[in-house]
Amino acid sequence: MKIGLFTDTYFPQVSGVATSIKTLRDELIAQGHQVYIFTTTDPKAKDDDEENGIYRFPSIPFVSFTDRRIAIRGAFRAIKIAEKLQLDIVHNQTEFSLGVMGKVVACHLSIPCLHTYHTMYQDYLHYIANGHILKPKDVGRLAHIYLHNISGVVAPSERVLETMRAYNVDAPIRIIPTGVNLRVYGQRDSIEEKNALRAKWGYKPDTPVLLSLSRLAFEKNIHTLIEAMPDILAKKPDAQLLIVGDGPARETLERQVRHLHLTEHIQFTGQVDNDDVHHYYQMANVFVSASDSESQGLTYDEALASDLPIVVMRSDYTDELIDDPAIGVSFQKRIDLVNGVLRYLNNPRTPEEQDKRDAKLHEISAEVFAQRILKFYRDCQETMAEKQSGQSRGTFRNLFHRSRS
Numbered sequence: 043m044k045i046g047l048f049t050d051t052y053f054p055q056v057s058g059v060a061t062s063i064k065t066l067r068d069e070l071i072a073q074g075h076q077v078y079i080f081t082t083t084d085p086k087a088k089d090d091d092e093e094n095g096i097y098r099f100p101s102i103p104f105v106s107f108t109d110r111r112i113a114i115r116g117a118f119r120a121i122k123i124a125e126k127l128q129l130d131i132v133h134n135q136t137e138f139s140l141g142v143m144g145k146v147v148a149c150h151l152s153i154p155c156l157h158t159y160h161t162m163y164q165d166y167l168h169y170i171a172n173g174h175i176l177k178p179k180d181v182g183r184l185a186h187i188y189l190h191n192i193s194g195v196v197a198p199s200e201r202v203l204e205t206m207r208a209y210n211v212d213a214p215i216r217i218i219p220t221g222v223n224l225r226v227y228g229q230r231d232s233i234e235e236k237n238a239l240r241a242k243w244g245y246k247p248d249t250p251v252l253l254s255l256s257r258l259a260f261e262k263n264i265h266t267l268i269e270a271m272p273d274i275l276a277k278k279p280d281a282q283l284l285i286v287g288d289g290p291a292r293e294t295l296e297r298q299v300r301h302l303h304l305t306e307h308i309q310f311t312g313q314v315d316n317d318d319v320h321h322y323y324q325m326a327n328v329f330v331s332a333s334d335s336e337s338q339g340l341t342y343d344e345a346l347a348s349d350l351p352i353v354v355m356r357s358d359y360t361d362e363l364i365d366d367p368a369i370g371v372s373f374q375k376r377i378d379l380v381n382g383v384l385r386y387l388n389n390p391r392t393p394e395e396q397d398k399r400d401a402k403l404h405e406i407s408a409e410v411f412a413q414r415i416l417k418f419y420r421d422c423q424e425t426m427a428e429k430q431s432g433q434s435r436g437t438f439r440n441l442f443h444r445s446r447s
Contacts, residue, residue: 061316077095082113083098099115109289121147131156132153163185198217218414220411224409227347245282250280254286254329270379323348
């Protein structure tokens with residue numbers, strides 16, 4: 043297949059959406075397909091990278107969310123490129139500029155246009171005029187309009203599926219969780235490599251390390267992890283929390299750490315190159331997250347693939363993912379967060395628990411993810427072919443009846 047992925051967000055921008063798209067791209071290519079990225083320009087990237095199938099369109103920073111971008115032109119050029127590439131499928135990853143462009147391209151080429159609904163926008167309305175302009179009902183109305191005439195919608199989780207139903211989306215919807223690249227996150231660093239990274243941040247080989255890895259945004263609730271550290275330190279005085287990532291909440295979080303006198307136990311790495319992220323999972327003892335805005339929890343899957351137990355805020359997604367303590371625990375109260383962390387710091391895993399983790403890994407692998415996406419592509423192609431065939435037969439019958447009359 044020749045597949046066009048249309049997205050406003052792609053590397054070098056760092057986000058769960060960019061990671062999801064790259065995972066899908068890499069796995070589809072590994073399975074023998076040709077994949078092309080249609081995305082925005084970025085100051086840190088060259089305009090086009092045709093050798094790697096990446097085409098960029100002129101863009102500007104998004105209002106109130108300046109580390110994300112939105113294309114300002116390029117639909118005609120996108121059509122020409124898609125015609126030259128002879129795309130079979132358009133798969134949109136955004137509802138904004140490139141998503142609209144993808145719909146235009148698919149319509150022009152008469153090919154299926156699918157969409158993955160990545161972001162629960164009702165959790166992010168505070169970025170636009172502090173939530174005074176758009177309300178959750180507006181998000182639902184706009185999503186319904188955008189998804190009209192889409193061939194199929196990919197919901198990464200049950201929560202997204204329920205949201206799509208609430209928006210009265212009439213396209214076929216399938217739950218297909220984003221997979222994790224086991225070729226990257228499944229590899230094991232040597233003890234020397236782990237200890238070298240630990241030493242970089244001042245940790246001993248046996249220092250208990252909690253890892254938080256995400257964009258430092260207010261909706262990620264990282265402040266909750268910081269607030270829990272005194273209780274964890276009361277039981278594990280040498281414990282450390284390493285916060286990996288960057289974002290608009292960083293200054294506030296650093297101020298909170300100073301206020302609680304936790305600077306000797308909490309560090310911020312800033313943004314880490316995507317190719318190095320898996321090393322941070324490898325050097326930690328437990329992954330923690332208090333985010334309640336996750337639609338697919340990619341970092342949870344990456345931690346699991348890195349053989350790291352997870353202690354995360356309870357959500358519909360975690361109810362699906364965490365079906366055994368061998369994988370992790372979820373929490374709603376601080377005491378449960380603290381007890382969950384202490385559980386994994388104090389108790390080594392057994393071989394039986396490892397077997398359960400391995401079984402879960404197959405479910406969330408990028409290989410299974412891509413196979414399920416490809417099945418959806420082919421089903422949408424068949425549906426479109428049947429519809430076009432039916433329309434052709436209808437046109438023929440109309441012409442026949444007119445000639446008889």
